[in-house]
Amino acid sequence: MSSTPDLSTHPLTQAQHRIHQDLLTALDAFAIPEPLKSAVHHAVMLGGKRVRPALCYATAALKPNQNTAAVRRAAVAIEFIHCYSLVHDDLPCMDNDLLRRGQPTCHVAFGEDTALLAGDILQSMAFEILGSRLFDQTYAVEASIVLKQMQILATASSKMVNGQVMDLQAEGQHIDQAALEKIHRNKTGALITAAVMMAAVTIFEGTDIAIPKLREFSQAIGLAFQVQDDILDIISETEVLGKTAGKDEQVDKSTYPALMGLEAAQQYAQALHTQAIAALTHLDAHADELLQITQFLLHRKS
Amino acid sequence: MSSTPDLSTHPLTQAQHRIHQDLLTALDAFAIPEPLKSAVHHAVMLGGKRVRPALCYATAALKPNQNTAAVRRAAVAIEFIHCYSLVHDDLPCMDNDLLRRGQPTCHVAFGEDTALLAGDILQSMAFEILGSRLFDQTYAVEASIVLKQMQILATASSKMVNGQVMDLQAEGQHIDQAALEKIHRNKTGALITAAVMMAAVTIFEGTDIAIPKLREFSQAIGLAFQVQDDILDIISETEVLGKTAGKDEQVDKSTYPALMGLEAAQQYAQALHTQAIAALTHLDAHADELLQITQFLLHRKS
Numbered sequence: 063m064s065s066t067p068d069l070s071t072h073p074l075t076q077a078q079h080r081i082h083q084d085l086l087t088a089l090d091a092f093a094i095p096e097p098l099k100s101a102v103h104h105a106v107m108l109g110g111k112r113v114r115p116a117l118c119y120a121t122a123a124l125k126p127n128q129n130t131a132a133v134r135r136a137a138v139a140i141e142f143i144h145c146y147s148l149v150h151d152d153l154p155c156m157d158n159d160l161l162r163r164g165q166p167t168c169h170v171a172f173g174e175d176t177a178l179l180a181g182d183i184l185q186s187m188a189f190e191i192l193g194s195r196l197f198d199q200t201y202a203v204e205a206s207i208v209l210k211q212m213q214i215l216a217t218a219s220s221k222m223v224n225g226q227v228m229d230l231q232a233e234g235q236h237i238d239q240a241a242l243e244k245i246h247r248n249k250t251g252a253l254i255t256a257a258v259m260m261a262a263v264t265i266f267e268g269t270d271i272a273i274p275k276l277r278e279f280s281q282a283i284g285l286a287f288q289v290q291d292d293i294l295d296i297i298s299e300t301e302v303l304g305k306t307a308g309k310d311e312q313v314d315k316s317t318y319p320a321l322m323g324l325e326a327a328q329q330y331a332q333a334l335h336t337q338a339i340a341a342l343t344h345l346d347a348h349a350d351e352l353l354q355i356t357q358f359l360l361h362r363k364s
Numbered sequence: 365m366s367s368t369p370d371l372s373t374h375p376l377t378q379a380q381h382r383i384h385q386d387l388l389t390a391l392d393a394f395a396i397p398e399p400l401k402s403a404v405h406h407a408v409m410l411g412g413k414r415v416r417p418a419l420c421y422a423t424a425a426l427k428p429n430q431n432t433a434a435v436r437r438a439a440v441a442i443e444f445i446h447c448y449s450l451v452h453d454d455l456p457c458m459d460n461d462l463l464r465r466g467q468p469t470c471h472v473a474f475g476e477d478t479a480l481l482a483g484d485i486l487q488s489m490a491f492e493i494l495g496s497r498l499f500d501q502t503y504a505v506e507a508s509i510v511l512k513q514m515q516i517l518a519t520a521s522s523k524m525v526n527g528q529v530m531d532l533q534a535e536g537q538h539i540d541q542a543a544l545e546k547i548h549r550n551k552t553g554a555l556i557t558a559a560v561m562m563a564a565v566t567i568f569e570g571t572d573i574a575i576p577k578l579r580e581f582s583q584a585i586g587l588a589f590q591v592q593d594d595i596l597d598i599i600s601e602t603e604v605l606g607k608t609a610g611k612d613e614q615v616d617k618s619t620y621p622a623l624m625g626l627e628a629a630q631q632y633a634q635a636l637h638t639q640a641i642a643a644l645t646h647l648d649a650h651a652d653e654l655l656q657i658t659q660f661l662l663h664r665k666s
Contacts, residue, residue, distance in 0.1 A: 155476035174457035186521035205507035219488035
């Protein structure tokens, strides 16, 4: 459990290769004028762990070869939403960050106006992708599935923004664990849950027992992801993290380590992972990828 | 043709009442934390002509009592997108406007961070509304219709942002009429076209002749709307317009009056209206509302 997984054959590494290619293909499908085109490309292709697409693919692996193009579109759409949120988060009126993954943030590279618009268009592009026939021109997925994908993505995107606001409001305040969890279930958890659920509704019928189990899994993993982020913000160096470490303390943000102590926070992250994995045991097979990604998330260093 | 229409019984006035109520109902359906909730409310309920919802309703009037809840959702969704674009346009890094409809702009009233997030969430709320059962809990519209609405709205939203960028790039440049039209077909035309087409796909089958005719109508009216805007920017007083008049000249923007002279621009607006109305003559009946709104748009003073 405690050893770092071999990443060369890890499903996360494979997901990173897949999504890299699909994001490029998706971006190519849009006619965007300069300098917006370069700004959008910068925002999307800067890299990152690609956790959300990886969860999307790994969930789809539960039922191989089922609506694969629609799963790929969901993965691209959710990464577009994630990238838009990072671009807007980094703006001067928000976190005013100059570095993201060791590179200049979008507004530093392209100016605030273009960065604002890059975030804006990435959001609508996400919904365009869902409704497109990208990755399979000959096959139209059922409209009812696309509708479910849209509902999940739109709701999660709104929750993400609500979580941002709750987070801003909580700065400098002393909040309890319930309040902190509410923030994170919205701010980061909603989109991680959406990554799993968008794939789930694409491969399973609405009545399948897998759907509630995967919701349980994704909610636990979504919260664990944030607890781990808070822990990493304290124990990591700026160099490894690729963004300014210790930033949470500087702005007096409530975090799990601040609330419960570092060790208890680590135990809580572990407990959430155990809970996530328990939800998966009820699924028949093909859950290896989801398990491996869950393990990675617990042991990640950045 | 030249007299100002009686507005008390005008379909635009009726549309304004309808959309006002539906926007309030829609906003009530969302749980949004403060101060975002107030900022979103401010952005949406500030008023305005509500041209896009009016076009949506008037198009739906071509076939009365057809999927009315889905038409109402489309009207709310498109107004949410329009309102988000205004909030982001007014930000300091964009137009840096302090007044909108005679009131403080969103960032002046709530701060830049909250205004940014208000625009962001209004975009995702638009897609949430489309996929919801708002206005008719008991009846689910066909998924294929919602999918078409989503495709139209997402594509128009992306085009709107592209148009913004083209517009920013053209500032201080001498561009020709073709380039100016390309900007406006994206920046303002796309969303006006979408207002008509979202209603069209909701009430007509995909093969109906009305669909291409309404597209023709909406594209002409969309461009005419912008030509008229440029004209009004020159001939109106700040007081009537509710925003800073003459702003286009200040920032050396290309406009139709600047390109072709005021009189020729007025003739061009008239010609586009004639073209729009011609497209409607091929439709059977119930086009009165669309005709009246078209007349209003040509004769408006703000």
